[in-house]
Amino acid sequence: MTPEALTSAAPMNYLRTFGPRADPATALTWGLIWLSLAVCAIVATLVVAGVVLRARPRPISAAAAPIEPQGGGLAWIYIGLALTVAALAVALIWTMSVVAAIASPPRSPALTIEVTGHQWWWEVRYAGGPGQTFVTANEIHIPVGQPVLVKLFGADVIHSFWIPALSGKTDTIPGRTNLAWLQADRPGVYRGQCAEFCGLQHANMGIRVSADTPAAFEAWRQAQIKPALDVTAPDAVAGRAVVVAHCGACHTIQGTDAGGVRGPDLTHLMSRATIAAGAAPNNPDALSGWIANPQSIKPGALMPATYLSGAELAQARAYLETLK
Numbered sequence: 244m245t246p247e248a249l250t251s252a253a254p255m256n257y258l259r260t261f262g263p264r265a266d267p268a269t270a271l272t273w274g275l276i277w278l279s280l281a282v283c284a285i286v287a288t289l290v291v292a293g294v295v296l297r298a299r300p301r302p303i304s305a306a307a308a309p310i311e312p313q314g315g316g317l318a319w320i321y322i323g324l325a326l327t328v329a330a331l332a333v334a335l336i337w338t339m340s341v342v343a344a345i346a347s348p349p350r351s352p353a354l355t356i357e358v359t360g361h362q363w364w365w366e367v368r369y370a371g372g373p374g375q376t377f378v379t380a381n382e383i384h385i386p387v388g389q390p391v392l393v394k395l396f397g398a399d400v401i402h403s404f405w406i407p408a409l410s411g412k413t414d415t416i417p418g419r420t421n422l423a424w425l426q427a428d429r430p431g432v433y434r435g436q437c438a439e440f441c442g443l444q445h446a447n448m449g450i451r452v453s454a455d456t457p458a459a460f461e462a463w464r465q466a467q468i469k470p471a472l473d474v475t476a477p478d479a480v481a482g483r484a485v486v487v488a489h490c491g492a493c494h495t496i497q498g499t500d501a502g503g504v505r506g507p508d509l510t511h512l513m514s515r516a517t518i519a520a521g522a523a524p525n526n527p528d529a530l531s532g533w534i535a536n537p538q539s540i541k542p543g544a545l546m547p548a549t550y551l552s553g554a555e556l557a558q559a560r561a562y563l564e565t566l567k
Contacts (some may be wrong), residue, residue, distance in 0.1 A: 255434060257407035261454075262426040263349065263390075264410050267341045274337065278330060285326075345411070348390035348424045355392045356383065360402030360415035360437065362545060363444040364507055364520040369464065377467045378495070380507030381520045383452045386460040387430050395421040403439035406452050412438045427454030432516075443543035449521030463514075470498030471510050474565050482562030489549045489559070496566065506546060512566040519544065531560050 260269045357368040367379045385391045395404055397415040404423060405412040413423040427433065437448035455463060474480055483499065490509070491501030497510040512518075515525050522541045523529040532539060535556055537546040551559060 255407055255436060260408050261429050261431070261433070262409045263428070264345045264424060264426060265408060267344050268411060271337055271341045275334060278334065282330060348392070348426065350390060352392035352424065353386060353389035355394065357394045357396065358383070358404060358415070359396040359398050360404065360441070360448075361398045362400065362442050363437070363448040363541070365404075365448070365450045366398070366507065369467070371468075375468060377464075377497075377510070378508040379467060379511065380515070381450055381517065382515050383425075383450065384460055384463050385425060385427060385452060385454055386457045387427055387454045389457075390424055390426045393423045393425060395423060400441050401439050402437045402441050402448070404435070404450075405438040406433055406435035406450070408433045409452060414439060425452065427452070430454050430456060444522075444541055447520060447522040447541055449517070451516065451521070466514070467511055471496050471566055473498075474562060476561070478558050478561040479565055480562075482558035482560065485551065485555050485559045486562055489551065493546070509563070509566055512563055514567055527560060527564065530563060531556060534559060534563075 257265075258269060258272065260266050355370065357370060359366040359368075365381050367381070367383055368376070369379075370376050393404070393413075395413055395415045397417040397419070399417065401417070402415045403412050404415060406425060409425045409427055410423055413421050415421065431454055433452040433454065435450040435452060437445055437450075439445075441448065474483060486496070486509075487499055487501045490506075491499070491503055493503040493506040495502050495504065495508045495510065497508075501509070513525065517523065518525045518529060518533055519537070519541050523533060529540070533546075534549055535551065536548055537544045538548070549559075
């Protein structure tokens with residue numbers, strides 16, 4: 244099964260993983276599950292055996308039988324303690340070895356990205372040299388087979404960055420920089436989620452990681468660096484003025500006067516699969532509904548309604564659809 248099919252069937256499955264940071268933890272999880280089941284089976288067997296043996300009928304002598312202690316009890320206690328210590332020692336050593344193995348990538352990261360948790364969306368910054376830095380939202384692209392360092396920041400409250408098929412949970416804490424790393428060994432789309440309750444729309448704070456071939460990743464990166472395309476169609480030209488006037492205080496669109504930083508960067512909005520951190524698909528109908536009334540899609544979201552007329556909404560959507 245491909246990662247794309249897997250994430251469609253079970254989007255937050257953490258028992259099947261696809262990278263060197265998550266694989267050791269998954270093996271440990273399965274190992275501890277089987278160890279726990281074995282312990283439960285042994286204890287249950289001994290309890291049943293003890294009950295059965297005690298329940299056997301014994302011949303009753305007419306003469307009073309002397310009460311004598313029966314040996315062997317302490318031996319069972321010693322055996323049980325020895326098995327318990329051995330099982331705990333295996334679990335401890337295995338756990339510590341896994342923690343050490345996944346603490347840092349096996350080689351120097353090929354890429355460093357900065358992810359900031361907001362209520363309730365993810366800001367993703369790809370830092371580079373002059374003209375090479377760009378910002379996107381809610382979707383991360385990484386090259387397959389290469390470790391990626393993730394610097395995590397919190398903008399308001401504590402969030403938790405979790406891509407279960409690729410990595411464990413790491414909190415984003417205001418005023419502090421935490422580090423995580425990712426590596427996907429197979430191309431595909433891996434679903435993630437904020438794993439720390441952060442307010443009303445915590446459940447709708449999703450994130451997607453697309454693992455691309457190196458060539459596909461480089462093509463995506465080059466496209467993201469570019470500013471928004473100039474538009475000539477009358478509806479799109481009018482829509483650009485509407486978007487800059489009504490949305491530019493909170494959103495940035497490179498190549499225009501829109502330079503807000505409170506909301507996601509919209510320069511390449513239509514290259515994303517979803518809007519509102521996964522709360523809705525990125526299609527014309529959902530986009531219109533999100534612009535007109537964000538609360539109908541994501542109650543409690545910090546984006547206000549824009550109160551556009553029907554004509555202005557159509558123009559704004561016509562322009563936004565050019566941001567690819």
